[in-house]
Amino acid sequence: MMKRQSLRTLRGLILTTALLAAPHAYADPPGLMTWGLPQLMAGMREVRTATARFSERKFDRLLKQPLLSSGTLIYVAPDQLQKETLAPVPSRMTVKGDRLTVVQPDGKTRDLSLSDYPALGALIESARATLAGDGATLTRYYSPTLTGDARAWSLLLEPRDDRLRAILTSIRIQGAGNAIRGIETQEHDGDRTEMTILPEPR
Amino acid sequence: MRRRTIVLLWVLGLTLGCAAIARAPFSTDMSAFLPRSPEPAQQILVDQLREGVVSRLILLAIEGAPPDRLAALSKAVASGLRADPAFGIVNNGDDAAFGRDRDLLLRYRYLLSPGVTPERFTAVGLAKALEADVKLLSSDLGMLVKGSIPADPTGEMLRLIGAFSTQNHPVVRDGVWFTGDGRRVLLMVQTMAAGFDIDAQEQALHRIDAIFAAARAPEATGARLIETGPPVFAVTIRAQMKADVQRLSTMATLLVAAVLLFAYRSVRMLALAFLPVLSGVIAGIASVGLAFGFVHGITLGFGVTLIGEAVDYAIYLFTQTAPGAAPGATLPRIWPILRLGMLTSVCGFSAMLLSSFTGFAQLGLFTIVGLIVALAVTRWVLPVLLPQTVATAGSTMFAAPVLALIRPGAALRFVVLGLAVAAAFSLVFHRGPYWDDALSSMSPLPPAEQALDNQLRREIGAPDVRYLLVVRATDREQALAASERAAAHLDPLVASGLIAGFEAPGTWLPSMATQRARQAALPDAATLTSRMAEAVENTPFRPDIFSPFLAEVETARKQPLLQREDLNGTSLALRLDSLLLRGGGHWLAMLPLHGVSDGPALAKAVASFNDEKLVFLDLKAESDRLLGSYLHEALTLSIAGSLAIVVLLTLSLRSPRRTFAVLLPLAAAVLCTAALLLAATGRLSIFNLFGLLLVAAVGSNYCLFFERHAHDASDPAGRRMVASLVLADLCTVIGFGILSFSIVPVLHGIGLTVAVGACLSLVFGAILSGRRAQRPADRLDFASEGL
Numbered sequence: 001m002m003k004r005q006s007l008r009t010l011r012g013l014i015l016t017t018a019l020l021a022a023p024h025a026y027a028d029p030p031g032l033m034t035w036g037l038p039q040l041m042a043g044m045r046e047v048r049t050a051t052a053r054f055s056e057r058k059f060d061r062l063l064k065q066p067l068l069s070s071g072t073l074i075y076v077a078p079d080q081l082q083k084e085t086l087a088p089v090p091s092r093m094t095v096k097g098d099r100l101t102v103v104q105p106d107g108k109t110r111d112l113s114l115s116d117y118p119a120l121g122a123l124i125e126s127a128r129a130t131l132a133g134d135g136a137t138l139t140r141y142y143s144p145t146l147t148g149d150a151r152a153w154s155l156l157l158e159p160r161d162d163r164l165r166a167i168l169t170s171i172r173i174q175g176a177g178n179a180i181r182g183i184e185t186q187e188h189d190g191d192r193t194e195m196t197i198l199p200e201p202r
Numbered sequence: 203m204r205r206r207t208i209v210l211l212w213v214l215g216l217t218l219g220c221a222a223i224a225r226a227p228f229s230t231d232m233s234a235f236l237p238r239s240p241e242p243a244q245q246i247l248v249d250q251l252r253e254g255v256v257s258r259l260i261l262l263a264i265e266g267a268p269p270d271r272l273a274a275l276s277k278a279v280a281s282g283l284r285a286d287p288a289f290g291i292v293n294n295g296d297d298a299a300f301g302r303d304r305d306l307l308l309r310y311r312y313l314l315s316p317g318v319t320p321e322r323f324t325a326v327g328l329a330k331a332l333e334a335d336v337k338l339l340s341s342d343l344g345m346l347v348k349g350s351i352p353a354d355p356t357g358e359m360l361r362l363i364g365a366f367s368t369q370n371h372p373v374v375r376d377g378v379w380f381t382g383d384g385r386r387v388l389l390m391v392q393t394m395a396a397g398f399d400i401d402a403q404e405q406a407l408h409r410i411d412a413i414f415a416a417a418r419a420p421e422a423t424g425a426r427l428i429e430t431g432p433p434v435f436a437v438t439i440r441a442q443m444k445a446d447v448q449r450l451s452t453m454a455t456l457l458v459a460a461v462l463l464f465a466y467r468s469v470r471m472l473a474l475a476f477l478p479v480l481s482g483v484i485a486g487i488a489s490v491g492l493a494f495g496f497v498h499g500i501t502l503g504f505g506v507t508l509i510g511e512a513v514d515y516a517i518y519l520f521t522q523t524a525p526g527a528a529p530g531a532t533l534p535r536i537w538p539i540l541r542l543g544m545l546t547s548v549c550g551f552s553a554m555l556l557s558s559f560t561g562f563a564q565l566g567l568f569t570i571v572g573l574i575v576a577l578a579v580t581r582w583v584l585p586v587l588l589p590q591t592v593a594t595a596g597s598t599m600f601a602a603p604v605l606a607l608i609r610p611g612a613a614l615r616f617v618v619l620g621l622a623v624a625a626a627f628s629l630v631f632h633r634g635p636y637w638d639d640a641l642s643s644m645s646p647l648p649p650a651e652q653a654l655d656n657q658l659r660r661e662i663g664a665p666d667v668r669y670l671l672v673v674r675a676t677d678r679e680q681a682l683a684a685s686e687r688a689a690a691h692l693d694p695l696v697a698s699g700l701i702a703g704f705e706a707p708g709t710w711l712p713s714m715a716t717q718r719a720r721q722a723a724l725p726d727a728a729t730l731t732s733r734m735a736e737a738v739e740n741t742p743f744r745p746d747i748f749s750p751f752l753a754e755v756e757t758a759r760k761q762p763l764l765q766r767e768d769l770n771g772t773s774l775a776l777r778l779d780s781l782l783l784r785g786g787g788h789w790l791a792m793l794p795l796h797g798v799s800d801g802p803a804l805a806k807a808v809a810s811f812n813d814e815k816l817v818f819l820d821l822k823a824e825s826d827r828l829l830g831s832y833l834h835e836a837l838t839l840s841i842a843g844s845l846a847i848v849v850l851l852t853l854s855l856r857s858p859r860r861t862f863a864v865l866l867p868l869a870a871a872v873l874c875t876a877a878l879l880l881a882a883t884g885r886l887s888i889f890n891l892f893g894l895l896l897v898a899a900v901g902s903n904y905c906l907f908f909e910r911h912a913h914d915a916s917d918p919a920g921r922r923m924v925a926s927l928v929l930a931d932l933c934t935v936i937g938f939g940i941l942s943f944s945i946v947p948v949l950h951g952i953g954l955t956v957a958v959g960a961c962l963s964l965v966f967g968a969i970l971s972g973r974r975a976q977r978p979a980d981r982l983d984f985a986s987e988g989l
Contacts (some may be wrong), residue, residue, distance in 0.1 A: 106336070115375055
């Protein structure tokens with residue numbers, strides 16, 4: 001009983017912190033009462049499949065100019081994600097459970113286990129767990145900070161693990177309702193990826 | 203004077219025997235019961251199983267605690283093991299182990315990677331590599347590779363890591379290996395001591411237990427350690443076999459002693475009856491030790507049967523001596539039949555002696571020497587030690603049940619013959635395979651432990667290799683060079699999909715020639731700088747980022763070649779040692795082939811390489827073939843042994859009719875035993891087969907007596923004779939029957955078969971060969987027949 005009470009207090013505290021960090025939400029008190037990370041997650045869970053088009057800009061310190069690419073994204077609840085790059089060179093990445101399969105531009109297939117590549121696993125989980133509305137997995141890897149409201153939200157994910165923080169600084173996911181509109185990944189070495197997502201009517 | 207000499211000689215013999223036994227090492231190595239392969243390449247494989255890397259691998263699993271505790275335990279145990287000099291490689295999936303591998307691969311990547319060719323380092327080749335880098339960078343794996351691009355734009359490291367992780371390996375969580383279900387953490391440990399050094403392996407297992415106990419101690423969780431792998435099996439089997447031999451021989455001795463005590467009601471007679479047995483056992487073990495250089499645990503276990511068999515001679519002597527009569531007078535009368543009986547037994551066991559399997563040969567030699575010595579002691583030593591008269595009054599009561607079988611005559615004979623015919627039919631019309639052809643059925647390991655081992659092996663990702671290419675060479679360099687040639691042959695097969703992949707020793711230690719060629723393919727600093735500048739021009743890469751690459755290629759051009767010793771302390775050493783073997787003055791390179799979809803097509807493809815140094819091995823077919831030849835040899839030897847018995851009897855009895863009379867019950871007993879075993883277990887093993895031969899060898903003793911004598915309840919001598927047979931048979935059945943409780947399949951199989959068969963031989967012998975006294979001419983006298 002006591003434990004439950006203190007948990008509730010803790011959750012209140014987190015919400016308050018989120019509130020302080022989010023002036024927009026503060027301006028809309030009824031929204032606070034009805035909408036937050038649990039509600040966002042619950043909303044995401046309702047989505048069983050989603051298809052979208054993406055365009056991506058990759059800023060890499062090794063490169064003179066950003067790399068541009070575009071293609072489609074498919075999500076099938078609860079744990080299947082496919083990213084098909086169509087331009088400039090076709091390639092495909094499929095994640096299902098712990099398995100990651102990449103069909104490289106040269107046609108070679110690479111099959112790996114996410115648990116072997118913690119950084120990659122964390123990166124994929126940021127999108128997949130958000131899509132799946134799996135708050136538990138999300139908070140296992142990251143400390144989330146949600147701002148905005150149901151119509152236009154922004155979820156900032158910061159890695160919990162030291163080793164992961166050495167690679168990944170933050171991931172910012174932007175969305176509207178139960179759809180993701182963009183993912184911005186900031187790496188520790190200054191490299192950055194911006195992905196814009198446009199929902200595609202099925 | 204002569205009597206004293208005999209006793210002195212006997213005591214001297216026993217003392218020498220004991221001395222020989224004390225010097226002979228004891229072994230429980232089960233490969234003694236595996237075929238010795240005629241082909242050297244295969245023999246080295248078998249030897250490797252005994253002594254090689256595989257034989258030193260222990261798989262550990264820890265379970266029974268929450269995952270985070272398990273991970274912590276795995277790390278604690280691994281660091282404890284790494285600090286212990288008894289262990290070589292310790293792997294639990296953490297970075298500590300892989301870090302060393304990665305460092306080595308990185309340092310030697312330009313000597314190790316097959317991608318290093320002169321073309322690769324031209325301006326065109328480098329531009330191509332950079333183009334691929336851009337693609338990779340833009341792909342979703344970009345994050346993984348971009349850190350390595352400035353130092354390794356040609357992707358040699360990526361290529362090596364790819365080869366490194368072709369094998370499956372367990373799931374890594376919290377930095378350590380877990381089983382798929384997350385209930386266990388997995389560790390792999392290699393002991394420094396050789397696999398056959400069971401004492402050292404036992405020590406190593408104790409160390410592991412202690413390290414685990416210490417790691418668990420801070421929190422008394424319910425975590426459990428599971429150990430498996432060849433060293434664990436060897437230690438377990440030895441302990442079990444020791445316990446088994448002790449338990450069985452104690453049981454057999456006590457039971458036989460109880461029967462004899464009941465029959466003779468005299469401790470003195472009991473002690474005397476055991477003298478030939480004891481002498482036989484000592485002589486048997488001593489001769490095995492002298493002939494083979496070691497005594498197998500199973501041979502000692504088999505000694506139990508000798509207790510039951512060799513005691514027969516004393517039983518015949520004592521029981522067939524009339525109360526109050528001198529046993530010395532009985533001896534000449536029964537000696538020829540004892541000798542013939544012993545010879546038939548020797549015929550049977552000779553088949554085992556001639557077996558190409560050390561284990562069986564030991565059993566054969568042990569029993570043959572044991573029987574000869576036991577009979578000799580009965581013949582020459584016992585009379586000296588026996589009292590002038592013996593009282594064996596109690597023993598004749600054993601005759602009653604068998605005499606009851608003889609009495610009905612013809613009626614029962616038809617029953618027995620009917621049974622034999624039915625048994626023959628059931629054997630002929632048996633559906634399904636006759637022979638148990640799983641090699642695992644020969645292992646004394648309980649199936650549960652075998653299953654556990656298989657499970658952990660799968661989890662840890664040690665693939666079951668069925669197809670192998672083996673190359674033989676005179677030294678390491680040649681073996682590596684040959685393996686590289688073979689790999690070049692295999693690459694197209696991977697491309698065509700006939701095989702999914704393969705491993706080769708040259709991957710981890712290229713031949714010196716190959717390493718030198720790769721070094722020569724690397725351009726000097728000035729050339730590489732200008733070529734790289736040219737290559738970068740048309741790529742999106744910044745031109746100034748590749749200085750680490752230029753520096754490291756220059757280092758690689760001058761670095762000393764990678765030697766075997768450089769691999770020490772990494773898991774590459776383990777991989778190499780399991781692929782590159784040394785044995786019998788030559789080297790073997792092995793190339794395990796994975797993901798073979800079509801075995802025959804592969805065999806054809808390998809044959810088309812036209813390289814006589816390459817041997818293609820299909821291990822499954824190979825072990826099937828070995829087991830086949832094993833069975834074939836056992837069958838041939840059994841038939842030869844049976845024929846020898848028939849010839850011996852024919853020559854000795856000098857009458858086809860009498861030979862037939864002895865053989866008929868034997869044949870019936872063998873048929874019925876075989877049919878019973880087949881019906882009960884569904885399959886016959888090789889051990890059953892040898893057992894059936896022994897049924898004929900041992901059972902003939904009873905039939906000989908039955909055939910020779912008329913039996914009548916009213917005739918005291920006949921009664922005594924039958925009683926002696928029943929007693930002897932009882933003791934034999936006890937000896938072999940107790941063996942059927944053994945955990946060792948060899949002992950269990952032979953024991954069960956002979957126990958059943960000996961029982962049936964006595965009953966069938968009584969019914970088919972036994973005659974009631976009709977002609978007074980039936981004398982209990984063989985001396986005149988010149989046997």
